[in-house]
Amino acid sequence: MSNRFLKPCTAFALPSLLLTSGAVLAEYKFNFPEPVSPVTKEVFDLHMMTSAVALIIMVLVTIFFVYSIYKFRKSKNYEPDQEFHKGWFGTWSWALVPAIVLGIDLTIAGSASSTFDLIEDKTPADLTVKVTGSQWKWTYEYMEDDVKIVSTLLPKEEAGELYLRTVDNPLVLPTDRRVRFLHTATDVLHAWWVPAIAVKKDSIPGYINETWTIIEKEGNYHGQCAENCGTGHAFMPIQVNAIAGEEFDTWMSKQKEIKLAKMAEAASGKVWALDELMTKGEELYNKNCSACHKPDGSGIPPVFPPLKGSAIALGDVSKHLEVVIKGASGTAMAAWGNQLDDLELAAIITYERNAWENNTGDAVQPSDVKAAR
Numbered sequence: 001m002s003n004r005f006l007k008p009c010t011a012f013a014l015p016s017l018l019l020t021s022g023a024v025l026a027e028y029k030f031n032f033p034e035p036v037s038p039v040t041k042e043v044f045d046l047h048m049m050t051s052a053v054a055l056i057i058m059v060l061v062t063i064f065f066v067y068s069i070y071k072f073r074k075s076k077n078y079e080p081d082q083e084f085h086k087g088w089f090g091t092w093s094w095a096l097v098p099a100i101v102l103g104i105d106l107t108i109a110g111s112a113s114s115t116f117d118l119i120e121d122k123t124p125a126d127l128t129v130k131v132t133g134s135q136w137k138w139t140y141e142y143m144e145d146d147v148k149i150v151s152t153l154l155p156k157e158e159a160g161e162l163y164l165r166t167v168d169n170p171l172v173l174p175t176d177r178r179v180r181f182l183h184t185a186t187d188v189l190h191a192w193w194v195p196a197i198a199v200k201k202d203s204i205p206g207y208i209n210e211t212w213t214i215i216e217k218e219g220n221y222h223g224q225c226a227e228n229c230g231t232g233h234a235f236m237p238i239q240v241n242a243i244a245g246e247e248f249d250t251w252m253s254k255q256k257e258i259k260l261a262k263m264a265e266a267a268s269g270k271v272w273a274l275d276e277l278m279t280k281g282e283e284l285y286n287k288n289c290s291a292c293h294k295p296d297g298s299g300i301p302p303v304f305p306p307l308k309g310s311a312i313a314l315g316d317v318s319k320h321l322e323v324v325i326k327g328a329s330g331t332a333m334a335a336w337g338n339q340l341d342d343l344e345l346a347a348i349i350t351y352e353r354n355a356w357e358n359n360t361g362d363a364v365q366p367s368d369v370k371a372a373r
């Protein structure tokens with residue numbers, strides 16, 4: 001068969017395959033994700049209702065048009081009715097049609113305003129999570145339990161098919177409990193949006209916005225940052241892992257234990273060896289810094305400076321500590337002092353001073369970081 005014949009063949013075969021194969025259809029999602037919380041269910045219903053109204057109007061108007069064009073076609077020598085406006089229908093339709101349209105509009109607006117009321121419902125919650133957007137990651141703080149999770153994009157090698165959909169540490173939430181989200185940001189506008197469980201609200205630096213949810217079904221829910229926040233906007237996905245209440249309580253006490261162990265380690269005054277710091281530092285660097293400075297330290301000049309061979313990474317330790325702890329104001333370089341603890345910062349800085357042939361031999365200790373804060 002010649003190529004000229006094959007091409008149109010496949011062009012027809014593909015859509016018909018799609019339409020006939022049930023398995024393919026089942027995989028193909030034409031609608032929004034299934035809503036699993038009171039608010040998102042209402043939003044979903046509102047969407048379905050307006051779509052249905054629009055569909056009915058479209059069908060009626062189309063039928064009316066096709067019928068009129070066919071019935072009153074010129075070849076039948078149809079004479080337009082010059083007295084139409086004088087009859088009963090001709091007189092009243094100008095008032096009736098807008099009245100019907102307004103009625104439909106008000107019905108939709110009525111449902112929408114009750115959904116808005118539900119979105120703004122301020123019933124006290126069982127737990128509060130502060131959601132902070134930054135370039136380019138999400139930080140979740142469980143306010144009652146004083147536990148913090150930093151959630152970043154999972155690299156392609158680990159995420160596989162779910163690349164750009166999954167993260168290293170998902171937000172873990174209990175089902176059937178009322179959760180209050182407090183939204184804010186550290187640098188620019190972001191927006192936290194998981195369509196199945198919560199409405200979209202902007203995260204604004206210096207402001208707190210509020211949303212809530214009660215997740216009614218266990219599972220993994222995915223979302224995206226919904227406010228263009230810079231070149232890494234597509235690389236800060238959201239993942240929520242909803243588990244049963246008791247399972248959540250167990251998970252939470254485990255998180256607290258991990259936190260206490262970390263605090264004890266930091267307070268122990270232990271002097272860390274260079275290779276221990278390097279191992280920790282590499283992981284933390286790749287997670288927190290490589291988006292801008294690149295895994296090989298080459299940066300993205302001129303905006304994001306290379307750290308390989310950088311005067312700061314090779315020069316005085318105190319200068320290096322200062323720029324990482326306090327950041328560089330007016331640039332994308334954040335103040336990491338309030339995001340990472342002493343040991344984490346010591347490890348990252350040690351890594352930057354010894355990786356990529358920087359070889360300074362410096363092992364920066366948590367106590368150095370503490371002194372520099």
Ligand code: HEC
Nearest residue numbers: 135288289292303304305310311312324328331332333336
């Ligand atoms: C969002 C992008 C971004 C991330 C993430 C980031 N940086 Fe930076 N970094 C910058 C920018 C931009 C500068 C340049 C600031 C300036 O112009 O003074 C910079 C500068 C630096 C410098 C000074 C380098 C030089 O030679 O001037 C160091 C050291 C540094 N960053 C370390 C880090 C560490 C450590 C992390 C992770 C904990 C990190 N950065 C994460 C954007 C970033």
Ligand SMILES: [Cu+2]
Nearest residue numbers: 190191225229
């Ligand atoms: Cu964002």
